[in-house]
Amino acid sequence: MNSPFSSLAAPSLAPLAMAAGPTLAQDTLAALWRDAGMPMDALSRLTLTGADPVLPSSFAIGAAAQASLGASALAAAALWTQRTGRTQQVSLDMCHALTEFRSERYLRVNGGAAPELWDKIAGLYRCGDGRWVRLHTNFPHHRDGVLRILGCAHDKAAVQAALGKWEALAFEAAASEAGLVVAAMRSFEEWDAHPQAAALRGLPPVTIERIGDAPPRPLPALPAHGEINVDCRPLTGVRVLDFTRIIAGPVAGRTLAAHGADVLLVTASHLPAIAPLVIDTGRGKRSCQLDLRDADDKRALHKLLHGADVVLQGYRPQGLADLGFGPEAAARARPGIVYVSLSAYGHVGPWAGKRGFDSLVQTATGLNHAEAQAAGSADPKPLPAQVLDHAAGYLLAFGAMVALHRRAVEGGSWHVRVSLAQVGQWLRGLGRIEHGFGVPDLKIDDIADLLEVLPSGFGDLTVVRHAAQLSETPAHWELPSVPLGTHAPEWV
Template sequence: MNSASFATVPPQTAPDALAALWREAGMPPEALGHLTLTGADPVLPSSFAIGTAAQTSLGASALAAAALWAQRTGNWQGVAVDMRHAMAEFRSERYLRVKGGAAPELWDKIAGLYPCGDGRWVRLHTNFPHHRDGVLKLLHCAHDKDAVRAALSKWKAEDFEAAASDAGMVVAAMRTYDEWQAHPQAQALRGLPPVIIERIGDAPPMPLPAFAPQAEINVDARPLSGVRVLDFTRIIAGPVAGRTLAAHGADVLLVTAAHLPSIPPLVIDTGRGKRSCQLDLRDADDKRALHKLLHGADVVVQGYRPNGLAELGVGAEAAARARPGIVYVSLSAYGHVGPWAGKRGFDSLVQTATGFNDDEARAAGSTEPKPLPAQVLDHAAGYLLAFGAMAALHRRAVEGGSWHVRVSLAQVGQWLRGLGRLPDGFSVPDQHIDEISDLLEVQESGFGELTVVRHAAQLSATPAYWALPSEPLGTHAAEWLPR
């Protein structure tokens, strides 16, 4: 598709896109009258409406917080989101500064796109040591970009993608959008919304405790005050969901284990507002500690490989039996149905596999693959996960029930495409941190002084903020705070 061929497809407006999400989630329509959205695409160079995606997903999460506030107090509040600010928050990991200097390196040195012997491209994601080592074992080469390039020249792109996937590695062959549309996985996802909210069990209605009338002027009272969230996530999308719930007052407890790899700058950036404990679910005592936490939780957010937690006894159905009324939130790469339902993946890989890298290259006149100028699928998924969690809490208060919220990066990509294309998308320059300095703030943390992007949603009665600083993994005890 070239720029002329999508010039006649008008982009969807952010208010319309948000209203569609809102209706699909079964949320009260009067809320939309309290929302103000400012700004317009393009904000960053892209042929896709990524600013609209940022503003819409982030705005939906903030409006859901306002709806919970109205449910608890009887009072609505104004919600405002500026597109430029939302787009900056979608690149929060890029703008992170630690002790006045750059954050630790995000990417492994061989991660990225490579041409294969059949003239097609593959993208490798090697940020975790076991993924890096597994790819190098398949390629029989050294940890060096030139060596990897030479080794991949002997492979066909889709053959290497399949071999890597069979070995549990994370690799994507680059496809055109038409090729992706013909793929069985794309066909399985067709027609699915970006956020699926399903009732999976019975429980009586559970409204969040009402606030006293004066609570609306009490800075300690926020929409999610008293809500407990177990956060089993890593990298960007899931951790952004937990960070968002924490910004609206939830007690978010991140659960990791000492043997699991992590990416330091993402831990720092997405750890704001959370507590962090370590439990090894292969250990009987730690598993009992987890089940005790589960019985006190309102929300579980998990982003591990499909069925990974279910195999450890804490999947959605088991959680609903153990804790009727739970809101269980699941993130996957390619969706919960179709032949790739169990396939591992990350934002950059899903962009490559589903045609975004090819479309952006064509629109920009580039002969090489071109990624979106942000991890848009990850960040949008993060805010949509938070939105789905709060929508389910809102419905639980009225309807009762246990709920399962599902979001996948591929479905978010499908939604992003539905927002339209921009024929002038590459008419704006990229943004440097100096150009968004008005959107930054300085915070103390367990890693030293941080410069971070402020939350882009403005709530008139309960401003979003992170009451706790980012801390190293495992800093806190595996227990809930008093309500």
């Protein structure tokens, strides 16, 4: 077949814009910081070490990891300065940042493997027209919906045979119409011609918008670290309602908890979850269950909202809004709220309501195709980490802390938005690494010095330590990961 999707051309790096050297991460972080309106003198207290490539990839994933994670840490330090009048140093090594970008891969439970992450039919398939599709079937209703359309058994060979009768774009459209999560692979050229790419063009990876009036609300002053025997981290006393699942949103909540926030994860018993991700991203959080279809539980959530500083949500577009807890409703009920939203493909454009996950967005937006070309692979090639998810998570946390910092001075209610597709667009804009596949992958033994063992409600966990080092308020998790619904729906 002549389609660029039926076979992948040999690598040709000549036309690629090559990423700069060690200053790329610093410059990228500085741009995020400047665009967020944060005090520029804070950048002088930031030290970044390392340079791409750290993991095998043609993209500047190390710079993306360092810039997003570093921006969140620097924002935490800025909040601490705002609350104490003191400054501190922030440092971040690129290898450690990328290791934390793969935290779910390195998770161990009681010294052994974590529960299985992927459903057995999830992954890439070649369709009858020679093009590729990626299926995400980790949630039972997504899996069952795909099997219903295909009319086949829950078996990889059966799925492959059924997809052999479909064209990739037609199957993507049919699955999307049914509310499922499937992506056809596109090249950069094909994605750039898509109306959704046009809608996102020029948008930054994170947007921070004032959506309502409220008087300035500074966070309570903290004693200088060490003056009294209390936890004096940047987000001490900040209350976060966390409505997120999978990786990006939960990483944001985990990051806020690492800097001292009281993070209350809100789920419901009827919603599916993925066990290893609950375990890995639950560090530092309390966990309750509320069914927002129930009137009493809805009243309980309203009570929680009136005590919250931040709402963090990553459900399908308009999902919480349809239940009465969208950003505008939250700002009316709780003036001064910081509402943080994650989406797959952005809040504008024809795909604004489309569901998706990191692996699917990589496939749909050309990243898998471009990575395969650079590697000389005949098959689509994913990035060596869920880069879009993790970068989005740290950018969500960064945006939340920027909004808290600005709320203290300017007042207002705020809406922070990040999408996986915009993060992918941002990553692509960082350029390419000419010899990016010349380094080995990092196995768990290679990064043993970056791990720690923590107790949890699931047993002893081997996890990646938080990568950003703050000189006065080291990031850490006071609370262990616990099974969903362990706690009551109330603020401590």
